[in-house]
Amino acid sequence: MSSLIRYISRPHPITGVTNAKLGTWCFLASEVMLFGALFSAYILLRTGASSWPRGSELLSVPLATFNTLVLITSSVTMVMAWASLMMKDLSKYKRYMGFTILLALTFLVVKGFEYGHKFEHHHFPSTSTFYAIYFTLTGLHGLHVLGGVIVNTYFLLPGSKLWETEPEQFTGRIECAGLYWHFVDLVWIFLFPVLYLL
Amino acid sequence: MEHATPEAIKRHVKVYISVFVALAFLTVVTVIVSYLKLSLVYAIIVALSIATIKGSLVAAYFMHLISEKKIIFWVLVLTLVFFLALLITPALTGLEIRSYVS
Amino acid sequence: MTGEHNLPFWRKYIFSIDHKVIGIQYAITGLLFLLFGFFLMMMMRWQLAYPGQPLPWIGHLFSEKAMLGGVMLPEFYNQLGAMHGTIMVFLGVVPLAVGGFGNYFVPLQIGAPDMAFPKLNMVSYWVYFIGGVIMIVSFFVPQGAAQSGWTSYAPLAVIAPTGQTLWLLGMVCLITSSLLGSINFITTIVQLRADGLSFFRLPFFVWAQFVTSFLLLLAFPPLEAAGVLQLMDRLAGTSFFMPSGLVVSGKVVEVSGGGNPVLWQHLFWFLAHPEVYVLILPAMGIVCEIIACNTRKPIYGYKGMVYSVIFIGFMSFIVWAHHMFLTGMGTKMSAFFQITTMIISIPSVVILTALVLSLWGGSIRFTVPMLFATAFLPMFGIGGLTGLPLGLTASDIHLHDTYYVIGHFHYVVAPGTLLALFAGIYHWFPKVTGRKMSDFLGKIHFWLSFLLMNGVFMPMFIQGLAGVSRRLWDPMQYAHAQPTQPLNVFISICAWLLGLAQIPFILNFFWSLIWGKKTDQNPWQATTLEWSAPSPPPHGNFEHVPVVYRGPYEYSIPGQRNDFWPQAMKEGN
Numbered sequence: 001m002s003s004l005i006r007y008i009s010r011p012h013p014i015t016g017v018t019n020a021k022l023g024t025w026c027f028l029a030s031e032v033m034l035f036g037a038l039f040s041a042y043i044l045l046r047t048g049a050s051s052w053p054r055g056s057e058l059l060s061v062p063l064a065t066f067n068t069l070v071l072i073t074s075s076v077t078m079v080m081a082w083a084s085l086m087m088k089d090l091s092k093y094k095r096y097m098g099f100t101i102l103l104a105l106t107f108l109v110v111k112g113f114e115y116g117h118k119f120e121h122h123h124f125p126s127t128s129t130f131y132a133i134y135f136t137l138t139g140l141h142g143l144h145v146l147g148g149v150i151v152n153t154y155f156l157l158p159g160s161k162l163w164e165t166e167p168e169q170f171t172g173r174i175e176c177a178g179l180y181w182h183f184v185d186l187v188w189i190f191l192f193p194v195l196y197l198l
Numbered sequence: 199m200e201h202a203t204p205e206a207i208k209r210h211v212k213v214y215i216s217v218f219v220a221l222a223f224l225t226v227v228t229v230i231v232s233y234l235k236l237s238l239v240y241a242i243i244v245a246l247s248i249a250t251i252k253g254s255l256v257a258a259y260f261m262h263l264i265s266e267k268k269i270i271f272w273v274l275v276l277t278l279v280f281f282l283a284l285l286i287t288p289a290l291t292g293l294e295i296r297s298y299v300s
Numbered sequence: 301m302t303g304e305h306n307l308p309f310w311r312k313y314i315f316s317i318d319h320k321v322i323g324i325q326y327a328i329t330g331l332l333f334l335l336f337g338f339f340l341m342m343m344m345r346w347q348l349a350y351p352g353q354p355l356p357w358i359g360h361l362f363s364e365k366a367m368l369g370g371v372m373l374p375e376f377y378n379q380l381g382a383m384h385g386t387i388m389v390f391l392g393v394v395p396l397a398v399g400g401f402g403n404y405f406v407p408l409q410i411g412a413p414d415m416a417f418p419k420l421n422m423v424s425y426w427v428y429f430i431g432g433v434i435m436i437v438s439f440f441v442p443q444g445a446a447q448s449g450w451t452s453y454a455p456l457a458v459i460a461p462t463g464q465t466l467w468l469l470g471m472v473c474l475i476t477s478s479l480l481g482s483i484n485f486i487t488t489i490v491q492l493r494a495d496g497l498s499f500f501r502l503p504f505f506v507w508a509q510f511v512t513s514f515l516l517l518l519a520f521p522p523l524e525a526a527g528v529l530q531l532m533d534r535l536a537g538t539s540f541f542m543p544s545g546l547v548v549s550g551k552v553v554e555v556s557g558g559g560n561p562v563l564w565q566h567l568f569w570f571l572a573h574p575e576v577y578v579l580i581l582p583a584m585g586i587v588c589e590i591i592a593c594n595t596r597k598p599i600y601g602y603k604g605m606v607y608s609v610i611f612i613g614f615m616s617f618i619v620w621a622h623h624m625f626l627t628g629m630g631t632k633m634s635a636f637f638q639i640t641t642m643i644i645s646i647p648s649v650v651i652l653t654a655l656v657l658s659l660w661g662g663s664i665r666f667t668v669p670m671l672f673a674t675a676f677l678p679m680f681g682i683g684g685l686t687g688l689p690l691g692l693t694a695s696d697i698h699l700h701d702t703y704y705v706i707g708h709f710h711y712v713v714a715p716g717t718l719l720a721l722f723a724g725i726y727h728w729f730p731k732v733t734g735r736k737m738s739d740f741l742g743k744i745h746f747w748l749s750f751l752l753m754n755g756v757f758m759p760m761f762i763q764g765l766a767g768v769s770r771r772l773w774d775p776m777q778y779a780h781a782q783p784t785q786p787l788n789v790f791i792s793i794c795a796w797l798l799g800l801a802q803i804p805f806i807l808n809f810f811w812s813l814i815w816g817k818k819t820d821q822n823p824w825q826a827t828t829l830e831w832s833a834p835s836p837p838p839h840g841n842f843e844h845v846p847v848v849y850r851g852p853y854e855y856s857i858p859g860q861r862n863d864f865w866p867q868a869m870k871e872g873n
Contacts, residue, residue, distance in 0.1 A: 054238075
């Protein structure tokens with residue numbers, strides 16, 4: 001049975017990490033390579049282009065700044081959710097987790113307005129290489145945000161039952177969900193200047 | 199981190215709040231700098247430096263990399279090497295070809 | 301343990317989370333896809349041997365768009381070529397070598413009850429399965445499956461018909477599956493080794509799978525990204541890979557332009573070169589296990605082999621552009637990639653040399669798996685050495701995209717990897733089923749496959765040196781290709797006979813499953829941990845949690861009563 005598998009909730013004595021934590025970091029390593037390839041495409045296309053617009057001329061910097069702050073705040077609430085569990089406070093955890101999800105949804109709604117605005121002005125991915133890379137990168141990032149919302153909602157509602165039986169394992173899961181969420185934040189921290197400011 | 203006491207966690211929380219303030223501040227700074235209309239090279243240097251600092255803060259404190267175990271570091275160092283190879287090599291080949299054309 | 305027995309059939313054998321069931325699922329699916337991919341190729345061989353003549357018997361079963369009056373149309377030939385490559389690599393060999401052998405034997409060899417994430421393991425298999433279904437379905441959409449080669453170079457692939465979209469979606473599934481699998485392998489090998497099993501006591505097979513997992517983890521995402529970009533190009537009309545002013549059929553294509561076709565090649569080969577090592581490393585691991593067991597002596601230079609396999613893994617990430625010398629790369633970059641390519645051949649030679657030297661002075665048992673394993677050595681040698689001229693620009697300019705390339709990499713993956721995988725099947729069949737495969741049928745299978753594979757691939761070097769392009773639908777079209785046409789007939793006949801030579805294997809497989817000779821838990825008298833578990837291993841694998849006391853290949857140790865000293869045995873024997 002799965003209970004035969006060791007180091008699910010307690011860390012391995014030599015490596016010092018649980019299975020889930022190592023697995024999550026490996027997953028994030030592959031995500032680094034995924035976005036690395038896309039940034040590489042961006043660099044190659046931009047250095048090869050005869051002209052390339054500054055992002056601030058075409059995109060809304062204030063909206064993106066607002067979104068950056070939203071995502072940073074959601075990272076803090078996420079880490080606070082984990083810290084609440086470390087202090088054995090489930091209701092506080094739920095409050096912070098709820099905030100994190102709301103902030104993520106706010107991010108997506110703002111992003112949706114940005115997209116809608118672009119479509120209204122007939123700016124599509126096919127318009128230019130700049131828009132192609134803008135829509136692809138932010139779209140893929142948006143999908144990651146959506147994935148985070150789904151995972152976090154699961155851990156807020158049905159997933160939190162695990163707290164009653166396996167509090168240590170549940171805290172570990174929230175830490176891993178947090179790692180993913182901070183990574184999504186991290187990607188945006190680079191996407192924001194690269195697409196909007198440069 | 200696994201056996202952290204409530205007091206230690208409270209100290210962590212203070213760190214998280216300061217990191218958040220730093221991130222928000224740097225976001226505002228990078229936006230303000232972008233309105234100064236620096237030349238592209240300087241703009242890239244400033245914006246990417248700020249982004250790197252912000253990213254490092256998130257990775258070090260929110261993702262606890264500052265106190266993480268060796269095995270995680272090894273995975274990430276390996277990833278970083280290949281990430282950099284992937285990031286610059288295609289552009290370098292492209293630039294080299296163009297240097298012959300001109 | 302008890303709960304497992306009460307599970308309904310579909311939980312136990314279909315949506316199972318037991319690594320052994322999942323391993324068997326991978327292996328069976330992989331073998332079926334290998335057979336399917338082989339059929340595609342056997343059809344192509346008819347067109348190459350007898351261009352323009354109707355394919356006998358089965359030609360008329362196809363629609364008029366594929367085979368006009370039984371004669372293969374060029375578009376259909378291209379589909380067969382592209383899908384043969386894709387299926388063999390991504391749906392056949394990788395799932396069999398990593399998904400099948402890796403899933404089944406890595407937990408057993410490290411003394412773990414299962415993989416670290418059993419549910420994730422199940423998900424990887426089913427995502428792979430969906431990817432396979434998408435690939436097969438793509439044959440039935442209008443204008444057929446992908447036809448831009450297994451490399452799907454842009455811009456040709458961007459303007460190709462619908463099949464290419466399905467190819468990309470299928471690839472995204474297959475890459476995701478490999479990624480999830482690799483996360484599982486890395487975590488399992490790092491975290492779940494039995495007590496006493498330090499890294500330098502791991503069987504070489506586990507090392508090979510470990511390095512392979514890192515290749516899958518870090519090299520596959522860039523192609524996923526590239527796949528997304530090509531999907532955008534095809535579906536949303538972007539121009540990531542579409543250059544400005546591209547002319548197709550006399551008309552300028554209406555796209556925004558500004559894209560770079562070479563970008564696709566960079567991202568594709570960033571995956572696909574490490575992929576070559578994904579194909580070969582597990583095979584080397586299997587061969588090493590079998591050679592140690594059948595020469596009854598420790599592997600020569602085990603540590604050197606481990607360092608070499610790590611070094612191969614590392615270097616395989618920085619050689620990819622040697623596939624792209626003809627894109628007009630500058631001299632500086634091509635010099636860099638030539639040097640790294642020459643360097644990466646060194647650890648491969650170290651491993652091969654260590655394996656050959658392991659034979660020296662051994663009292664070799666030429667069992668069926670050992671026959672396959674020894675045949676792997678020279679075959680991989682040919683495959684590897686013929687690769688060197690392709691890694692140097694001066695000779696690559698002549699040989700690029702000719703049959704020489706086909707001959708080279710098929711020597712690595714067909715007589716190389718496939719022979720090793722067959723060796724693995726014969727070697728571990730008793731562990732999986734508790735029964736041995738027939739020696740007689742196994743030997744027929746070996747000798748015919750070994751000879752015929754050389755018959756198929758050796759003449760390709762001659763064709764390639766004569767400058768015959770690898771993508772010709774009608775080899776009679778060019779004067780320089782015509783003199784090599786008799787070779788095409790010879791290759792095709794060998795290929796069809798090779799197909800027939802697999803019948804003894806298929807018969808043997810099913811016959812032994814039911815009537816094979818029953819064996820105990822260690823029929824080969826081997827040392828590694830999987831042979832300390834019952835055959836077949838129950839759910840949870842081991843009757844007692846194993847503890848490891850020594851390295852993996854303690855054979856013929858002086859002073860011991862038996863010539864093998866199992867890793868899990870506490871005292872001398």
